[in-house]
Amino acid sequence: MMWGVRQRCTALITAARTRLGPGPKPGPKPGPRPTGNRVTGYIAIGAVGTLIGTSLAVGAGESGTRPRLADVGAWLAGSEKGEVAHAHGLTGDVDGKVVLPAGMAGHPVSVAQDGDTTLVLDERTGEVVRIDASQLSAAQSADYGAAGLQLVSGGAYAYVVDPHKGTVQRIDPAMTTPESPPVDVGGKPGAAVVDAEGTLWVPLPDSGTVVPFTKGLKGTAVKVAEAGHDLALTLADGHPVVTDGTAGVMRVLTATGVQGSFDLGDAVTGTDPDDVLVPAGTDGSAVPVLAAGTGDLVVVDVRSRHTTRAHVQTEGHELGAPHLLGKRVYIPDESTGRLLVYDTALSTPAPPVPVTEGAGELELFVRDGLLWVNDPDGSAAAVIDADGEVRHIGKYRTEVPSAREPGDEPIEDSIPTGVPGGPVPPPPGAPNATAPVTDPPSGNPSGDPSGQPPGPGPGGPTQPEPEPGAPGAPQAESRSGAIRITFAKALGATPQRYVLKGATPDQTVTPDGVGPDGPYTFEVRGGSCDEQYSFTVVAEYGGGKPDKESAPSALARPCIAPGAPRGLTFTPAERGHGGTLTWDAPQDAEGTVTYTVNGPGGSVQITERSHRFEKLRNSTKHWVAVMARNAAGSGTATDGWMDLTPPSQQMTIVNNTANDVPVGIRSLPTTVGSGRPGEIPGNKDGEVTQVTTVHCNVRGQENSYGDETTDVWAYHTFHSPVTNKDIIGYTSDLYVNSRSNPKVWDCE
Template sequence: MSGDRSPARDARPRGVLRHFRRDRLTGQLAIGLAGVLCVSALVYGVGTAGARYRLADVGAWLSAGAKGLVVHANGLAGKVDGKAAVVPQMRGHHIKIVQDGTTVLLVDTDTGVVSRIDPSQLKITTSRAAGGPALQVLAGSGAAYAIDSVKGTVQRIDPLTLAPAGPSAALTAPLGQAGIDGRGNLWVPVPQTGQVVPFQNGRQGTPVTAGRAGDRLSLTIAAGTPVIVDSTSATALVVHPDGTQRVTLPAPVAEAENGVRVPPVADGQTVPMLGAGGSLYLLDTGVGRVESVALRVPHHAFEAPNVLGPRVYLPDRTSGRLLVFNTDKGAWEAPITATRPGGTIEVITRDHMLWVNDPDGATALALDPGGAVKRIKKYDDHVPGGNRRPIPIKAAPGNGNGNRNAGGPGHGGGDPVPPPGRPAKPPAKQDPTAPDPPTPIASGDNGSIKIRFTPAPQPQGVYPVSRFVLLDGNDQPVKGATPAQFAGNAPGGTFTVGGLACSNKTYEYKVAAEYKGKNGRTALSPSGPVGATACQAPGPPTALQATGVNHGAQLTWGKSAGYAVTYVISSPSGTVTTTGTSKTITGLTNNQTSTISVTARNGAGDSTPVSTTVNLAYPTKQLRNTNNGQTNTIIRPGPHATGQSGKIPQNVYITMTVVCQTRGDSFHDPESNTTSDVWDQVQTQYGNGYLSDTLVATSKSGYPSDGLYEC
């Protein structure tokens, strides 16, 4: 990864950071690291203020508060490739770093001051007050926004000058954590209205309704797509470019007092959610499937879970570790030590890597999608790019907040990193000799629930497992489960419970390890509960076609992937439903183009809608006039027997254009001795207007007749 260092091409001072090649496979994602403080203009080891630096693109800024530094880490090499000192007067404040390409902004969330760092010189070029406490700043696709969550204002800012760029928008405060999607659109949750408001190029768009007013809303940008979780109603809204998909989540999601915890950014399509009591839910936004996973370490303090590759990483602040769940294997792996028990754990997703940092610790982690872990020594003096002067460090007491400079035991930096990989201890058991329970995962499909499980590695001194059985949420055996049991030495398996209704009801189950305990009595060691609905959200309909009819359309479409699907047809005339794959809708306005959408729905949620348009332009006909032998035929200006807009001479018969039919005055024609209140709108060489249907050679079969539309 080293750059070209030949003297002919590189005349920079020896202290300049090594030039790292750009990794074309990685993107630039906005990141925010709590606890990072402002960077001073001086980089130790660099002698000239005008020197320029190139940091590794596959990297992240990390706080190194134990020595009053921030460092830039190279994720691929697992090493620090740049260090900078912290401005002393900023210590003790909560500061976040926001980075998007060459835009590097420092946000003091205590004061609302934003500063810009020139990444080529690591120099603060400008600072500006952009809001108050709890200020959010986001950057992406060349745009930057300052969001005052307390006041409810959204202001686009120039990422170079930090000056306002255009007018601000006022939303209903307080605002939720915002995000920027893969197309550069800003999304701001407004819980008080139950909506999420988009902004494109600084302009406010049409709000998207995610729930009811006052619902608890959380936003994740998953693979560039906004996903809004409504913890109050236990639903999730996936905002695709062609429409939204609503997914029903397990009912216990609503039990989370402050809402489920989600990461601000997910690298792939899976959104992990941490619910009440440490329940873990995984939403696959690609297919609308939800899985719930039982945790083996309840009653701990967790941060929001993150997903990278097939693994879910759950920061456990109580133990100072990352709990690791492998979705491919359906099992918990050995946890990864991240910090001291009770310490701060910052986790971000950037450049297809997961970064884990304790601001006061000496070591940070960089994890790749394959699960490999690189431990980065933040205080390593051997920074790539040449020999450097030792960094002078003066210990200064911190105030217990933000980037602290308190070395020594218990304050980061001075303590050795605990050894990684010791399995997390399961919760205390009433019977110490009982085997540890298995790990179940529940998901629904086609009127059934599948509960797959993986046995836990058993410690020494416990009773052997005789078999695995399925229990309901009340610890009662489930009748009708297939199979009824698994042998105690089984490597795992899947229970299936069928014949369930595809509704929004959540079915809860546990998998128990059965054993013979004291006195040979049979006992159970049950897992935590997992729950799911009995189906998953359907896929969108296919091949939607619309054929216009008078004031309506005949619709046909292909069947959606899913179970117990109902189709919801929306048009300007309202909403109708059907379980079939065709429907004729009415109430549309003739001679206009209308948009019609069809959404598949079942108890697990909705698909994204598919849409088409139907043009109800008048299907004109070429017909002749009739009954013109006794007098001239008068063309009327309206469907009434008064006025004149033209005249067809007596005994003249022509072919004319009949546009449409309407009802009006009743008219009696003495020549044919017929009466009708139907009038035809006509276009002739003698004038345009209306003729009684008694004077036009229509079939008189129905109204409107001859394939004509109503005017």
């Protein structure tokens, strides 16, 4: 089998080299690229940076092998040199690189990786190249002949999305060639993502919908917003989540519709939708949302339904989408080439992380517990772990495995080879970004745990007493029935205690005060879920010193989105054609709770925990879903089937006691052109009670018996005593009288 793989790889490399001619000389450094979810490129984060599933030995002839690529690693684009480099996630070392085809140097490129398949898109020409990790070469390519395409892959599927033409085309991830013609998505798509199962999700802001492609086939569009709203997709814990930046709502999606929503509140509502930034993917279930214009930060956990709100300083910065790793939110600042950091555990900003030496584009993605940062147009990159430790990456190192033959000239002689793989020195005056952050800035250069500056040396002057300072702006987390307030301790003098200000008379605050050593947390219980609250923290110093009050917290509610309704039950109506759906209140049903019922006939919103359906078709199972909502959002829907299969009833045969003439059982509810699969024997003596199992009634040919006339026919099963077999068919209801039994339904 290995021989076959090597033969194929050799053939692919030969074919690639044959088609690679001298390309055009690189032009000026490209300007900013079009962005998806306000992050660089059109790459679905669920498909980027996926770790190589197995260690692949790269052949170097019979005399030896090249080093194995790290299992914990990612491919990073180096557009300026026309390369992609593979970096080790635990060391930051570059352990392999691939030179892209001639002509791609200097072009913006996007990398999409899923499992063992790595694809690179030339965003300027539309050429897609497959990276052969075993040979460290550009193995196969196909030209899609357009600029500004999106390349997304996942779950053994890969797609090329054309935002200008409004099409999606499935491609072969191994050969890079088309597998189907382009499909019109019905509008101009935004940045698409692919989940782990290979389902492509394409947002259409103009219509307020998201279109899924399951197993390569276009599905029914899911309505998620009003037409014209700004939509951005995120894969959270592998599930698609759409943020409506215009309405300030986040919604969790499935192929059948919306399965939950979260109100982002005043942090987003009313701001410029273009300033609402979300990542294309997260490693867990929490999604950070940043309003870049105001600095309001919201972290929504779509699993626990908790919402955390804070404020970061964003004025004067050119920001990208925030990314969450562990307890820290990282925000790319492309005006300085740094990552702004907010520590949600300490409720305070942490020292920024320098990546480049100046302004420039930064690509971020989180995968398998690591945050990758890349300057696609330069040599700088970095990887950060959950503890905040930073490892800088020199992508342009030359002493790494590559398929370039000995003696080959560099792609661009004038481009420096970059820096060693060790940490890149931060710019002058920048904090040490490689050290994990363990405490908020405290103005304590000595590191003394007391928090006070060092005393005077022998014979030195007396140090001035530190001035009272204000606590950090509180961070508010919405919980079930409460708001959790955390804050950073005050700088300077040590206060006697901290107290919370802003609670209303119907709210209780625990504890009454926080000592100078913390923990720096308050819990506010009570209040209305339908209202939003803001708080400040006051540092009380005493001794004639003035108290200092913090900036206000972001608005928060003392509630979270309710859970899924429980105990969904359907009780059919008499004779069917509908019934009553009931359910129990969900967990965390606080405030004014409304229920959205999606089922036959569309969607309705009610406040009761029951809904009656009418005029439904019998002999059918009707799908229905119920979702609870309060002011914080809506939880997961509970769905099921309303089964209107008619229940069978035992009935006695009537009008069959006067003679021995049998009663016919027909294949259709008529005697005209209808077969006769069997019969009910006559009952002249009337001593035998004949019974049959009636399933339902239908309308058919009209018949009479004495004074009775009816067009009702019973559809039933009669066990023949003659043949000892069941006979299924229709008999005029003159001989069954099932029409008088309310437990017998119409068939349809």
